[in-house]
Amino acid sequence: MAQKQDDLYAMRHSLAHITADAVQRLWPEAKFGVGPVVEHGFYYDIDLGDEKVSEDDFKRIEKEMRKIIGADSAFEQSDKPVDEAITWAREAKQPYKEELLNDLKRAGTTSAKDIDAAELGLPSDGSKVDTVGFYTNDSFTDLCRGPHVVSTGKTGAFKLMRVAGAYWRGKEGNPQMQRLHGIAFATKEELDAHLHMLEEAKRRDHRKLGQEMDLFVFSDLVGPGLPLWTPRGTTIRTELDKFVQEMRTEYGYQAVTIPHITKKDLYEKSGHWNKFKDELFRMTTRDGHEFAMKPMNCPHHTQIYDSRPRSYRELPIRYRETTMVYRDEQTGELGGLTRVRSITQDDAHVFCRYSQVKEESLKIWDIIERFYGAQNMELSVRLSMRDPENPDGYLGSSEAWESTQAQLAELINEKIGDDYERGIGEAAFYGPKIDFKAKDAIGREHQVATIQLDFNQPEGFDLNCINENGEKERIVMIHCAVAGSLERFMSILIEHTAGKFPVWLAPEQIRLITVNQTEELIAFADTVAAQAGELGLRVVVDNSNESVGKKIRESEKAKVPYTIVIGEKEVETGETTPRVRGDLTVQEPSTLKIDNFLKTVHNEAKTRSSHTTI
RNA sequence: GCCGACAUAGCUCAGUUGGCCAGAGCGGCUGUUUUGUAAACAGCGGGUCGUGGGUUCGAAUCCCUCUGUCGGCUCCA
Numbered sequence A: 001m002a003q004k005q006d007d008l009y010a011m012r013h014s015l016a017h018i019t020a021d022a023v024q025r026l027w028p029e030a031k032f033g034v035g036p037v038v039e040h041g042f043y044y045d046i047d048l049g050d051e052k053v054s055e056d057d058f059k060r061i062e063k064e065m066r067k068i069i070g071a072d073s074a075f076e077q078s079d080k081p082v083d084e085a086i087t088w089a090r091e092a093k094q095p096y097k098e099e100l101l102n103d104l105k106r107a108g109t110t111s112a113k114d115i116d117a118a119e120l121g122l123p124s125d126g127s128k129v130d131t132v133g134f135y136t137n138d139s140f141t142d143l144c145r146g147p148h149v150v151s152t153g154k155t156g157a158f159k160l161m162r163v164a165g166a167y168w169r170g171k172e173g174n175p176q177m178q179r180l181h182g183i184a185f186a187t188k189e190e191l192d193a194h195l196h197m198l199e200e201a202k203r204r205d206h207r208k209l210g211q212e213m214d215l216f217v218f219s220d221l222v223g224p225g226l227p228l229w230t231p232r233g234t235t236i237r238t239e240l241d242k243f244v245q246e247m248r249t250e251y252g253y254q255a256v257t258i259p260h261i262t263k264k265d266l267y268e269k270s271g272h273w274n275k276f277k278d279e280l281f282r283m284t285t286r287d288g289h290e291f292a293m294k295p296m297n298c299p300h301h302t303q304i305y306d307s308r309p310r311s312y313r314e315l316p317i318r319y320r321e322t323t324m325v326y327r328d329e330q331t332g333e334l335g336g337l338t339r340v341r342s343i344t345q346d347d348a349h350v351f352c353r354y355s356q357v358k359e360e361s362l363k364i365w366d367i368i369e370r371f372y373g374a375q376n377m378e379l380s381v382r383l384s385m386r387d388p389e390n391p392d393g394y395l396g397s398s399e400a401w402e403s404t405q406a407q408l409a410e411l412i413n414e415k416i417g418d419d420y421e422r423g424i425g426e427a428a429f430y431g432p433k434i435d436f437k438a439k440d441a442i443g444r445e446h447q448v449a450t451i452q453l454d455f456n457q458p459e460g461f462d463l464n465c466i467n468e469n470g471e472k473e474r475i476v477m478i479h480c481a482v483a484g485s486l487e488r489f490m491s492i493l494i495e496h497t498a499g500k501f502p503v504w505l506a507p508e509q510i511r512l513i514t515v516n517q518t519e520e521l522i523a524f525a526d527t528v529a530a531q532a533g534e535l536g537l538r539v540v541v542d543n544s545n546e547s548v549g550k551k552i553r554e555s556e557k558a559k560v561p562y563t564i565v566i567g568e569k570e571v572e573t574g575e576t577t578p579r580v581r582g583d584l585t586v587q588e589p590s591t592l593k594i595d596n597f598l599k600t601v602h603n604e605a606k607t608r609s610s611h612t613t614i
Numbered sequence B: 001g002c003c004g005a006c007a008u009a010g011c012u013c014a015g016u017u018g019g020c021c022a023g024a025g026c027g028g029c030u031g032u033u034u035u036g037u038a039a040a041c042a043g044c045g046g047g048u049c050g051u052g053g054g055u056u057c058g059a060a061u062c063c064c065u066c067u068g069u070c071g072g073c074u075c076c077a
Helices: A001-027 A055-071 A081-092 A093-107 A186-205 A206-212 A231-250 A264-270 A273-278 A298-305 A354-373 A398-417 A486-497 A519-534 A549-556 A568-571 A594-606
Strands: A040-048 A075-081 A130-137 A140-143 A156-165 A175-184 A261-264 A282-284 A292-294 A317-326 A341-352 A377-387 A421-424 A433-439 A445-454 A464-466 A473-474 A476-485 A508-513 A541-544 A560-566
Touching: A001 A040, A001 A055, A001 A130, A001 A140, A001 A175, A040 A156, A055 A156, A081 A093, A081 A130, A081 A140, A093 A140, A156 A186, A175 A186, A175 A377, A186 A486, A206 A486, A231 A317, A231 A341, A231 A354, A231 A473, A231 A476, A231 A486, A261 A264, A264 A292, A264 A298, A292 A541, A298 A317, A298 A476, A341 A354, A354 A377, A354 A398, A354 A433, A354 A445, A354 A476, A377 A398, A398 A433, A398 A519, A398 A594, A433 A508, A476 A486, A486 A549, A508 A519, A508 A549, A519 A541, A519 A560, A519 A568, A519 A594, A541 A549, A549 A560, A560 A594
Parallel strands: A377 A421, A508 A541, A508 A560
Antiparallel strands: A040 A175, A075 A130, A130 A140, A156 A175, A261 A292, A282 A292, A317 A341, A341 A476, A377 A433, A433 A445, A445 A476, A464 A473
């Protein structure tokens, strides 16, 4: 298995070289940046000066690549002293390579942390070297550590996917190069499977389904990154949040409500003003006082906690609030619901003693598990810790970090054993956190819920309780979001379900279709709808002047879980054979009394089941 | 914010090298039909071709500006 991974890596890396080779054959003046392996494939950064590669050029680049592959020329490794390498780069008119090599010469090792050591032809262990590696195939030579496949013919199946701008060495301000991105797999079958997955992802795209299913809209007048939620979309959001809040109420969380703006003083004290003032929506009152829209809720919540002295007997104090925060994200970063400027957080803050962290975190974990369980999403866990090599990037003492990290590690271990990822340097600047990733129906993983420990804000806001000895004791805050951002979660949910929401979330749970539009049938359908309404079910009666077939088709297209045809038969017998949406049904359709059907659906919704019990 | 592509009816899209009143399907509305599990039939509306400017006898089509969308980069409390 590991061997297979290595082979794939070599194939992709070799394809990056072949891409550059092909580009150079077509544009002899091309300047090259770096060309590493990435998930599913590879890329190469190129600079054609005034010319630009476009997707229309992919055909001829790929054709050129196939020629190189067809020649099956060997990849030959060689080493050069650094100075010789620099001369090579200068003579080859490769200023970007020359820059990398000069940096290397200056530092003696891979000082350039932004560039993979492999790109410099260096050993991966960071050891000091005075020669760099090269690989040559046919007439093309590139700086590289390898490994490569034996010869250009052994590179599997590939496809160029897109070209996009990318800053040289990833730094805003540096010149922009063109990043030519390809995917590559060992076999044509695997490549096709991946392309199929991408097609499927496109079919499920939440922006497309959101419009088709009338869940949310954007308005040019309101502005980018500010989604407007329709009644149907709001129903889903409300149901999701209701679930989270029910569970939190069970665990002793109390709802609080805060204004959406604040004086800047709050964020000066919390430290956010300094760090994030450019991303705040700010405003000035007529008296010249500065205010800001809230970009997070914790500082406001601390002020409720700190409104009077707290006894240790009151702790933990748990606040919950689902509310919008506002961040002035750069326009280029906005996209669909995944990155927006008005973000609804299902936020909660626990104010507790250090000794209570573990128990409280386990309770939160329990809520998270139940929530994602109901979505049929598998969770994986990461402990995000500080980088001990770089203690300056974090607030608080090393001892506090060590002890809280150990506490979190212990509780993860207790909960799931050793099966978790450790993210060194992934912690927030104020404390370590447990991050949860959810896997969707087509195998993609999304960062979702978090449990974050915070011993910085309690310090900044001087948050205490009076302990058993009558002394002030510093408390700790736990931040937690279950769905995270409702906008982002909705995008994941839409793509996970492909719009086929489980009954409890479906904006429309049952559609009643009348066979004809006689008064008798309409009256009967209305009675059934009223009955369902009393059970809290969301029902729509379709008594439009269309054929039954047409109305069925529309109900299917709207992805309504249950469709019932109302005709004379139903009026006479009081029975129905419900039409069950494809993904829900596991058995033959059955006939049952209409009130039993309604009770069953009601029960499914109440228990948040994702399977039909009809 | 940066690089690139794109923007035609509510939706999906056609509109030849600039040239008569800008088209189709679906949806909508009206009428006929009274329908039994994925599309009945007919008719009628509907677009200052994203915005503002320019070139031209003439612009959806060419150039510039702005706005927005998409693919990336950078950023993400």
